[in-house]
Amino acid sequence: MIVNIGFSTFYLFQYSSRVVRRVISDMETSDDDSDEPFYEEEEETQEEKFQRIDREMQAVAEYLYTEGRLAGTEAADGIDTSFTSMMDAKGWPYAVVYREETEFEGGIKGYKVQKVTYEYMKDYGNQDEFVYEEEYCDESGNPVMDTQILDFFLVDKDTLEVTDEKTDQWHSF
Numbered sequence: 023m024i025v026n027i028g029f030s031t032f033y034l035f036q037y038s039s040r041v042v043r044r045v046i047s048d049m050e051t052s053d054d055d056s057d058e059p060f061y062e063e064e065e066e067t068q069e070e071k072f073q074r075i076d077r078e079m080q081a082v083a084e085y086l087y088t089e090g091r092l093a094g095t096e097a098a099d100g101i102d103t104s105f106t107s108m109m110d111a112k113g114w115p116y117a118v119v120y121r122e123e124t125e126f127e128g129g130i131k132g133y134k135v136q137k138v139t140y141e142y143m144k145d146y147g148n149q150d151e152f153v154y155e156e157e158y159c160d161e162s163g164n165p166v167m168d169t170q171i172l173d174f175f176l177v178d179k180d181t182l183e184v185t186d187e188k189t190d191q192w193h194s195f
Contacts, residue, residue: 072115075140075150076107078177079117082138082152085175085184092120093136093156093172115140124158126167132160136172149176149185 066074083105086092106118120136134156141151152175158167174187187193 074179075115076117077182078150078179079107079115079138079140079152080105081177081182081184082154082175083117083119085186086119086138086154091173091186093154094134110139114142119154126158126160130160130166132158132166134158138175141174146176148179150179151176151187 107115108118109115116137116139118135118137122134123131124134125131135158136154136156139153139155141153144151153171154173154175156170156172158165158169160166171190171192174189174193176185176187177183178185
């Protein structure tokens with residue numbers, strides 16, 4: 023369940039645990055005619071997946087903060103390093119890593135928002151890809167200009183090691 027309170031999103035999950043299922047199929051035969059049951063580990067649950075993605079987004083945010091990589095900011099700008107994880111309209115997680123009030127052409131007041139978005143369309147095996155992008159919105163959250171891609175990052179699912187892909191172009195794999 024997702025609960026929206028103002029600008030924050032909280033993920034509420036029911037308790038679940040990783041289980042090992044005993045899978046016995048009467049239709050399956052083995053070469054050794056053994057009566058040994060076959061055990062299979064269950065796939066990652068949605069809760070576990072979102073928790074893993076959240077940790078990976080935090081690793082990218084920490085990389086951006088510690089390496090001084092936030093686009094268009096200086097350490098002296100008093101960067102707000104509060105990590106805000108949210109979900110988009112399609113249910114995919116993203117995290118706001120920087121937000122700044124600004125005024126656009128024509129006197130439109132709004133925000134420049136930098137975020138890290140989970141790239142769910144590609145499978146990189148033991149790594150997940152994240153897009154670092156900047157959005158420009160008026161005070162109501164409506165887009166004022168096109169979103170700009172700033173970089174792509176790969177994060178190792180086990181070690182949380184962040185690899186900068188050093189590109190701002192969509193790429194095929």
